[in-house]
Amino acid sequence: MAYGEQVHDDYEKVRQFRHDFRHHIAAMEGLVYGGEYSELEKYMGQLSQKDKELNRERVRYTGNFMVDSIIFGITRDQKFKEVDFQFDGGLPSNLGVKDIDICGVLANALENAMEACLKGNDRKAVIMKVGCYENMISFQIKNTYDSSRYKALAGGEFYSSKEGDGHGYGIQNMERVVKSYNGRMEYNVDPEWVTVDIFLQQKDEI
Incomplete structure (x- = not known):
């Protein structure tokens, strides 16, 4: 399953559980009113198990469910197990x-950052920082990379980890979204790190 589909699936499961919760409360009230305490205990146990299933292994990074789901979905991938992922910030x-x-x-x-650092030098690291300043959301992602490409990258060539038909498509999509939120995307490179800074302007109505 693609990362976007996985995140959407997780999100829909939690949203459905929350939507149905008032019905669960009504059902438990009915069991209390009828004196069916053994059934109530069983029902509460089932709800507790469902909650654990929805939240097992999930790590809270930013405090925003969607962003946390994206980070969790990508960083838990076994192909990135060698990457030292570090995070800071909140949303x-x-x-x-x-x-x-x-x-x-x-x-x-x-x-892109996770895949690029796998193709780099001995150190494989990604550092992510997020924040909210006035009406702007900011994401900074920096990764180690193949330092032999420093001159090309410093000269303006942006590194894409994708090959074949997918090469550059994700970057174009990112730029399109950033533009639609009156934001900006900046790339910087030094001999050790490639850094991407993304800024999105919050909208009052979504």
Whole structure:
């Protein structure tokens, strides 16, 4: 399953569980009213198990469910087990950015960084920082890379980890989304790190 599909599936499961929760409360009230305490205990146990299933292994990074799901979905991939992933920052639960757009930008940027560092030198590291300043959401992702490409990258050639038909498509999609939010995307390179800074302007109505 692609990362975007995986995140969407996880998100829909949690949203459905939350939507149905008021019905669960009504059902438990009915069991209490009828004195069916053994059934109530059984019902509560089932709800607790469902909650554990939805939240098992999930790591909270930013405090925003969609962003956390994207980070978790990519960094837990076995092909990235050698990558030293570090994170810092926090975000509001409501970003003022559509979930599909967050996924399009962040999943592409983070996956590119993770894949690029695997092709690099001995050190394989990705550092991600996020924040919210006034009405702007910021993401910074920096990764180690193949330092033999430093001159080419410093000369303006952007590194894409994709091959074949997918080469550059993700970057174009990122730029399109960033533009739609009156944001900007900046690339910087030094002999050790490639850094991508992404800024998105929050919208009042999503």
